[in-house]
Amino acid sequence: xxxxxxxxxxxxxxxxxxxxxxxxxxxxxxxxxxxxxxxxxxxxxxxxxxxxxxxxxxxxxxxxxxxxxxxxxxxxxxxxxxxxxxxxxxxxxxxxxxxxxxxxxxxxxxxxxxxxxxxxxxxxxxxxxxxxxxxxxxxxxxxxxxxxxxxxxxxxxxxxxxxx
Amino acid sequence: xxxxxxxxxxxxxxxxxxxxxxxxxxxxxxxxxxxxxxxxxxxxxxxxxxxxxxxxxxxxxxxxxxxxxxxxxxxxxxxxxxxxxxxxxxxxxxxxxxxxx
Amino acid sequence: xxxxxxxxxxxxxxxxxxxxxxxxxxxxxxxxxxxxxxxxxxxxxxxxxxxxxxxxxxxxxxxxxxxxxxxxxxxxxxxxxxxxxxxxxxxxxxxxxxxxxxxxxxxxxxxxxxxxxxxxxxxxxxxxxxxxxxxxxxxxxxxxxxxxxxxxxxxxxxxxxxxxxxxxxxxxxxxxxxxxxxxxxxxxxxxxxxxxxxxxxxxxxxxxxxxxxxxxxxxxxxxxxxxxxxxxxxxxxxxxxxxxxxxxxxxxxxxxxxxxxxxxxxxxxxxxxxxxxxxxxxxxxxxxxxxxxxxxxxxxxxxxxxxxxxxxxxxxxxxxxxxxxxxxxxxxxxxxxxxxxxxxxxxxxxxxxxxxxxxxxxxxxxxxxxxxxxxxxxxxxxxxxxxxxxxxxxxxxxxxxxxxxxxxxxxxxxxxxxxxxxxxxxxxxxxxxxxxxxxxxxxxxxxxxxxxxxxxxxxxxxxxxxxxxxxxxxxxxxxxxxxxxxxxxxxxxxxxxxxxxxxxxxxxxxxxxxxxxxxxxxxxxxxxxxxxxxxxxxxxxxxxxxxxxxxxxxxxxxxxxxxxxxxxxxxxxxxxxxxxxxxxxxxxxxxxxxxxxxxxxxxxxxxxxxxxxxxxxxxxxxxxxxxxxxxxxxxxxxxxxxxxxxxxxxxxx
Numbered sequence: 001x002x003x004x005x006x007x008x009x010x011x012x013x014x015x016x017x018x019x020x021x022x023x024x025x026x027x028x029x030x031x032x033x034x035x036x037x038x039x040x041x042x043x044x045x046x047x048x049x050x051x052x053x054x055x056x057x058x059x060x061x062x063x064x065x066x067x068x069x070x071x072x073x074x075x076x077x078x079x080x081x082x083x084x085x086x087x088x089x090x091x092x093x094x095x096x097x098x099x100x101x102x103x104x105x106x107x108x109x110x111x112x113x114x115x116x117x118x119x120x121x122x123x124x125x126x127x128x129x130x131x132x133x134x135x136x137x138x139x140x141x142x143x144x145x146x147x148x149x150x151x152x153x154x155x156x157x158x159x160x161x162x163x164x
Numbered sequence: 165x166x167x168x169x170x171x172x173x174x175x176x177x178x179x180x181x182x183x184x185x186x187x188x189x190x191x192x193x194x195x196x197x198x199x200x201x202x203x204x205x206x207x208x209x210x211x212x213x214x215x216x217x218x219x220x221x222x223x224x225x226x227x228x229x230x231x232x233x234x235x236x237x238x239x240x241x242x243x244x245x246x247x248x249x250x251x252x253x254x255x256x257x258x259x260x261x262x263x264x265x
Numbered sequence: 266x267x268x269x270x271x272x273x274x275x276x277x278x279x280x281x282x283x284x285x286x287x288x289x290x291x292x293x294x295x296x297x298x299x300x301x302x303x304x305x306x307x308x309x310x311x312x313x314x315x316x317x318x319x320x321x322x323x324x325x326x327x328x329x330x331x332x333x334x335x336x337x338x339x340x341x342x343x344x345x346x347x348x349x350x351x352x353x354x355x356x357x358x359x360x361x362x363x364x365x366x367x368x369x370x371x372x373x374x375x376x377x378x379x380x381x382x383x384x385x386x387x388x389x390x391x392x393x394x395x396x397x398x399x400x401x402x403x404x405x406x407x408x409x410x411x412x413x414x415x416x417x418x419x420x421x422x423x424x425x426x427x428x429x430x431x432x433x434x435x436x437x438x439x440x441x442x443x444x445x446x447x448x449x450x451x452x453x454x455x456x457x458x459x460x461x462x463x464x465x466x467x468x469x470x471x472x473x474x475x476x477x478x479x480x481x482x483x484x485x486x487x488x489x490x491x492x493x494x495x496x497x498x499x500x501x502x503x504x505x506x507x508x509x510x511x512x513x514x515x516x517x518x519x520x521x522x523x524x525x526x527x528x529x530x531x532x533x534x535x536x537x538x539x540x541x542x543x544x545x546x547x548x549x550x551x552x553x554x555x556x557x558x559x560x561x562x563x564x565x566x567x568x569x570x571x572x573x574x575x576x577x578x579x580x581x582x583x584x585x586x587x588x589x590x591x592x593x594x595x596x597x598x599x600x601x602x603x604x605x606x607x608x609x610x611x612x613x614x615x616x617x618x619x620x621x622x623x624x625x626x627x628x629x630x631x632x633x634x635x636x637x638x639x640x641x642x643x644x645x646x647x648x649x650x651x652x653x654x655x656x657x658x659x660x661x662x663x664x665x666x667x668x669x670x671x672x673x674x675x676x677x678x679x680x681x682x683x684x685x686x687x688x689x690x691x692x693x694x695x696x697x698x699x700x701x702x703x704x705x706x707x708x709x710x711x712x713x714x715x716x717x718x719x720x721x722x723x724x725x726x727x728x729x730x731x732x733x734x735x736x737x738x739x740x741x742x743x744x745x746x747x748x749x750x751x752x753x754x755x756x757x758x759x760x761x762x763x764x765x766x767x768x769x770x771x772x773x774x775x776x777x778x779x780x781x782x783x784x785x786x787x788x789x790x791x792x793x794x795x796x797x798x799x800x801x802x803x804x805x806x807x808x809x810x811x812x813x814x815x816x817x818x819x820x821x822x823x824x825x826x827x828x829x830x831x832x833x834x835x836x837x838x839x840x841x842x843x844x845x846x847x848x849x850x851x852x853x854x855x856x857x858x859x860x861x862x863x864x865x866x867x868x869x870x871x872x873x874x875x876x877x878x879x880x881x882x883x884x885x886x887x888x889x890x891x892x893x894x895x896x897x898x899x900x901x902x903x904x905x906x907x908x909x910x911x912x913x914x915x916x917x918x
Contacts, residue, residue: 090188
């Protein structure tokens with residue numbers, strides 16, 4: 001059961017990611033990304049992170065991706081032409097990316113015995129558990145992140161303001 | 165039926181690499197930005213997987229913070245993109261090369 | 266305890282004179298330049314005379330430390346001056362004869378453009394020479410050594426506009442440098458073996474180790490000899506001295522007769538403690554000295570320029586001094602140095618007077634009949650000629666005889682041969698000096714009425730005696746040439762050999778032969794007769810039968826040409842030494858190294874830096890995607906490194 005669910009939603013993730021890669025128009029890429037986010041939320045659920053799954057849907061697909069979509073529509077970005085602007089990106093970058101993938105996969109598969117396995121419901125973190133740690137032990141970083149968000153708001157407003 | 169953690173990790177590696185490839189291929193700035201978000205998400209998956217394996221909450225806490233920072237970054241980044249669009253009137257990343265020597 | 270003698274003043278006053286005349290002399294009136302220069306030379310002379318008068322009340326050896334110079338680890342060298350009997354004699358010669366020549370130059374150089382420059386350089390020379398003589402260690406002596414070479418170069422090339430003068434100056438400096446190289450190597454060896462360059466410390470160490478014979482001491486001695494042959498114009502480095510006659514005559518008198526060229530002899534005598542331990546080095550000096558004496562005398566036989574004859578005569582007489590050192594008769598060498606300073610300076614100055622009288626003419630073939638026209642010059646020159654030929658009781662007789670006697674009785678196996686060659690040379694000396702005397706002063710005047718002048722002496726009013734400013738030094742030197750030898754009359758002839766006794770604390774006691782007094786008298790008689798024979802042949806050829814020289818020359822044409830061309834030594838050096846060096850310099854060093862390697866290397870570095878920069882510049886394209894590409898590659902590399910680094914133990918499970 002777990003495996004089937006994993007395969008379905010994992011496949012959806014990959015499909016969405018590939019679609020993001022292959023689509024010409026950014027709005028299509030954005031929508032594909034939303035698919036990826038949502039599938040990841042399910043995967044989080046499978047791994048017992050219920051709060052994070054909810055946060056993923058609300059924050060990521062619900063807020064961040066919507067923001068992306070707004071900006072795409074605002075700037076009226078059109079289809080992009082597929083021209084080759086940078087040789088280095090292809091000559092150096094692709095091998096780099098491929099190497100990354102290769103190395104990581106190799107390491108993970110090699111070590112798979114040590115890593116154990118995930119059981120459905122094997123480790124469930126309730127929201128209260130999470131918040132207990134968050135608001136007690138990590139209260140300061142939590143407050144700092146709120147400052148961070150404030151700064152980000154101010155920065156975004158200042159940057160995106162129309163010049164007078 | 166159990167799923168080895170390694171599978172989750174491999175999935176995240178795949179997503180990450182696709183993110184990198186998208187970053188390299190795409191010419192639209194916003195698309196590049198989205199590929200960054202994809203990479204971040206892949207990492208999040210890794211954290212959650214390890215949190216599950218070692219029964220530690222701190223993995224999920226970290227994901228929480230990553231989300232916060234990603235949100236802030238997305239906001240500011242998109243604001244910058246809007247600013248760039250206003251001055252250069254293009255969203256083509258190859259044309260934003262004023263830092264060239 | 267002696268109070269301070271302020272030895273440092275002695276060199277410093279002429280140096281001050283050099284600075285004043287050198288920096289400001291161009292704008293001074295001539296009288297001021299003269300005053301500065303003469304005072305700068307008079308003060309040291311007065312000071313030296315004062316020291317000489319109170320000499321017996323001094324505790325010796327007297328050293329004066331002025332300042333520390335080098336302290337590097339165990340090595341220590343200072344600006345320090347030392348005074349002993351040898352130094353005192355040298356000081357008297359340098360300051361005394363130097364002062365007289367300064368006075369003479371006032372008259373001789375009176376019409377020169379660079380009057381102030383001449384006296385500035387002359388004072389500079391005095392400074393360096395006095396430093397050389399007063400130095401307490403090899404390093405300070407070397408400063409003086411090099412400095413007199415520099416002053417010599419400046420003064421030889423004094424007539425800036427003459428190519429020959431400039432070339433002669435360069436030649437002198439370069440040849441001297443070769444000798445200086447030997448001196449330097451000797452100093453390095455001294456530091457290596459003794460750890461110090463101070464005279465007293467080195468000689469003390471040598472004295473404490475009687476087992477040190479030959480070996481490294483010979484090496485040091487040989488290098489010192491190389492230095493001495495350069496400075497004192499012996500074979501093989503004598504070639505600069507005849508060319509140095511391009512300089513003004515007072516320069517030839519002071520530097521190339523009385524003082525600088527004797528620096529080599531002084532140095533050998535000063536370091537005799539080292540030479541005494543190396544019979545090989547002593548023999549080398551003796552042989553070089555004798556050979557040079559004969560060699561130069563033969564060349565002097567046929568030269569036609571009056572100053573050239575005197576130059577070769579100087580080389581020859583220096584050979585005698587080296588011969589004396591070679592047979593360990595150091596005080597005799599110094600004695601001859603003293604008398605030679607008097608009569609050689611006098612010879613040059615008189616020759617200068619003759620040249621001045623003739624309006625610049627130096628070729629003896631167009632002189633003659635000057636005896637009645639410039640009588641004072643004639644008489645002073647006669648005194649000098651008699652002195653140099655070793656005629657009793659003039660100065661040269663005693664000193665030269667002493668040397669020949671010491672050579673004869675020397676325990677060195679070559680002694681008798683050296684004596685014989687020295688005797689032969691004395692005969693040749695007598696011949697060519699009297700030849701010069703006859704050609705210049707006797708017979709019919711061969712001079713043209715309006716003489717061309719080489720250096721601005723053309724007055725156009727006929728042959729005239731020089732002014733009193735030039736004649737006074739001549740007269741003083743003439744008197745010294747007569748009486749100067751009387752400080753060294755040997756006991757065999759009833760004297761007390763004062764100078765030998767005076768110098769004995771420094772040079773060691775002179776030898777006294779088993780044969781004793783009678784041998785000395787016999788040898789003296791032999792050398793007198795040889796001198797007389799020389800005079801007679803000159804009298805025959807140049808007074809009684811003036812056509813004889815030409816006939817003789819044509820009969821032995823080959824030998825005559827050989828001597829006239831100075832054995833073609835200059836050409837030999839030019840072909841064997843100079844030409845290859847020039848070739849190497851031009852084509853290998855300049856063409857290959859300088860242009861190719863050094864410039865090329867520098868340019869290559871520049872170009873490669875540029876090229877590399879251009880390459881790296883392409884990374885800074887401003888293109889985000891290329892940056893991302895490099896990032897990806899770097900990340901993959903890092904990852905690999907981390908895995909391999911961290912997980913090697915996992916890898917090799």
